[in-house]
Amino acid sequence: MAILLSVVIxxxxxxxxxxxxxxxxxxxxxxxxxxxxxxxIVDDGSDDKTASLAQEFAKKHDNVRVVKNPHxxxxxxxxxxxxxxxxxxxxxTDFDQATPISEVEKLLPLFPEYDIVIGSRQLxxxxxxxxxxxxxxxxxxxxxxxxxxxxxxxxxxxxxFKCFKGKVAKELFGALKVYGxxxxxxxxxxxxxxxxxxxxxKKRGYKIKEVPIVxxxxxxxxxxxxxxxxRMLRDVLKVRLNDIKGVYRTA
Numbered sequence: 001m002a003i004l005l006s007v008v009i010x011x012x013x014x015x016x017x018x019x020x021x022x023x024x025x026x027x028x029x030x031x032x033x034x035x036x037x038x039x040x041i042v043d044d045g046s047d048d049k050t051a052s053l054a055q056e057f058a059k060k061h062d063n064v065r066v067v068k069n070p071h072x073x074x075x076x077x078x079x080x081x082x083x084x085x086x087x088x089x090x091x092x093t094d095f096d097q098a099t100p101i102s103e104v105e106k107l108l109p110l111f112p113e114y115d116i117v118i119g120s121r122q123l124x125x126x127x128x129x130x131x132x133x134x135x136x137x138x139x140x141x142x143x144x145x146x147x148x149x150x151x152x153x154x155x156x157x158x159x160x161f162k163c164f165k166g167k168v169a170k171e172l173f174g175a176l177k178v179y180g181x182x183x184x185x186x187x188x189x190x191x192x193x194x195x196x197x198x199x200x201x202k203k204r205g206y207k208i209k210e211v212p213i214v215x216x217x218x219x220x221x222x223x224x225x226x227x228x229x230x231r232m233l234r235d236v237l238k239v240r241l242n243d244i245k246g247v248y249r250t251a
Contacts, residue, residue, distance in 0.1 A: 001036045002036060002088065003036045003037060003038050003086050003087040003088065004035040004036055004037060004087060004088050004089060005030075005035065005036075005037045005038075005087050005088070005089050005090075005091060005104070005108070006037070006038050006039075006040060006081075006085035006086060006087030006089070006090045006091070006166070007026060007030070007037065007038070007039045007040070007091050007092075007093060007101070008040050008042065008078055008081030008082055008085060008090060008091065008092040008093075009023075009026070009039065009040070009041050009042070009081070009092070009093060009094070009095050010042050010044055010074050010077040010078050010081065010092070010094075010095065011041050011042065011043050011044060011046065011050050011051075011054060011077075011095050012043075012044040012045070012046055012050070012071070012074075012077070013046045013047065013048045013050055014046065014048075014050045014053075014095045014096075015048045015049055015050060015053065017095050017096050017097075018050075018053045018057075020096075022095060022096055022097040023039075023041075023054075023057055023064075023095075025097050025100065025101060026039060026093075026097070026101045027039065027061050027063070027064065029100075029101045029102055030063070030101070036063075037063060037087070038063045038064075038065070038085070038086065038087060039061070039063060039064045039065075040064075040065055040066075040067060040081040040084055040085060041054045041057075041058070041064065041065070041066045041067070041081075041095075042066075042067045042068075042069055042077045042078070042080050042081040042084075043066065043067070043068045043069060043077075044069055044071055044072065044073070044074070044076075044077040045068075045069055045070045045071025045072070046071075047071075051066070051068055054066045065084075067080055067081065067084055073179060073191060074191065074193065075176060075178075075179030075191060075193035076179065078092045078173070078193075079173040079174075079176065082169045082170060082173045083170060083173065083174075085166065085169070086166075087166055088165070088166055089108065089111060089163055089164065089165060089166060090163065090164050090165075090166050090169040091104055091107070091161070091162070091163040091164075092160065092161075092162055093160060093161050094160040094161075096218040098160065098215055098216055098217070098218050099119055099159065099160065099161040099213050099214065099215050100214060103119060103161060103213045103214060104163065106119075106211050106212075106213065107119070107163045107211060108163070110209050110211070111163075111165065112165070113207070113209075114207045114208065114209040115164065115165050115168045115201070115206040115207050115208070116162065116163070116164050116165070116168060116198075116201055116206055116207070116208045116209070117162075117163045117208075117209045117210075117211060118154070118156075118159065118161070118162040118163070118198075118208065118209070118210055118211070119156075119159045119161035119162065119210075119211060119212075119213035119215070120154075120155055120156040120159060120210040120211060120212055120213060121139070121156050121159050121212075121213065121215045122140075122143065122155040122156040123155060123156070123210060123211070123212040124212065125212035126212035126213055126214070126215070127212075127213075127214045127215065128215055128216075128217070129214070129215065129216035129217065130216055130217045131216075131217040132217065135217065138229060139156075139158065142158070142229065142232060142233075143155060143156060143157070143158075145233065145236060146192075146195055146236055149236050149237065149239075149240050150195055150199050150236050150239050150240055151195055151198050151199050151202060153202075154198055154208065154210055155210060156210065157192070157194045157195050157198055158192070158194055158195075159213065159215065161213060161215075162194070162197075168201070168206060171204075172197055172200055172201055172204075172206075173197070175200050175248065176193060176196055176197065176200075177196065177242055177247055177248070178191075178192075178193065178196050178235055178238045178239060178242070179191055179193045179196070179235075191231065191232065191235055192231075192232040192235035192236050192239075193235070195232075195235065195236050195239055196235070196239045199239050199243070199248075200248055203243070203248055204250065
């Protein structure tokens with residue numbers, strides 16, 4: 001039977017989330033569905049036990065496999081999973097399940113009318129749970145800048161819950177220029193690769209639908225409000241500069 005849904009999960013130093021059972025949430029949900037699915041966990045060069053724990057988990061689930069990458073950041077990690085995926089649709093979601101896998105039920109019915117369906121924390125009907133006010137203000141400010149500089153009409157480019165037609169995902173991730181080049185990095189890296197991904201998609205005429213989702217804040221030490229905000233702004237400006245240079249022009 002053909003695989004309807006590939007779920008790509010990037011993983012970087014996820015030992016605490018193994019203890020919370022977030023992967024079981026994904027496999028337990030998919031086990032109940034009447035379609036074929038696969039889960040691809042891509043280890044982003046973790047320096048804890050993430051890779052070995054993921055491999056042990058995969059041994060217990062026929063539809064789970066693990067891919068090991070050097071530490072290159074989330075863009076390259078998700079890209080690796082996308083290129084490995086065999087599903088008609090490819091979803092990438094965060095390891096911590098800040099957006100529960102069950103929210104995919106809101107996305108899948110919108111294919112094939114749309115090429116890309118993304119979760120949004122900003123649209124009416126979305127639920128943002130336990131989010132610190134400073135994180136909400138940061139996100140809102142970034143969304144306004146993205147609207148002004150790069151991607152108009154999409155109100156939340158950064159939610160880690162996006163689904164694509166399989167061929168579209170492979171094409172778009174293959175076209176990334178700011179990230180996704182296979183360069184090794186140090187430490188956690190918060191980037192705006194989603195902005196570049198959606199910018200290229202709109203430029204190529206793909207139909208994108210934004211859907212309100214449930215999202216709950218998961219505390220992490222990986223986010224540095226000032227440093228990461230400046231890096232993400234730089235990323236957005238690079239996307240606009242690349243476009244001016246004709247970098248995203250197709251033959």
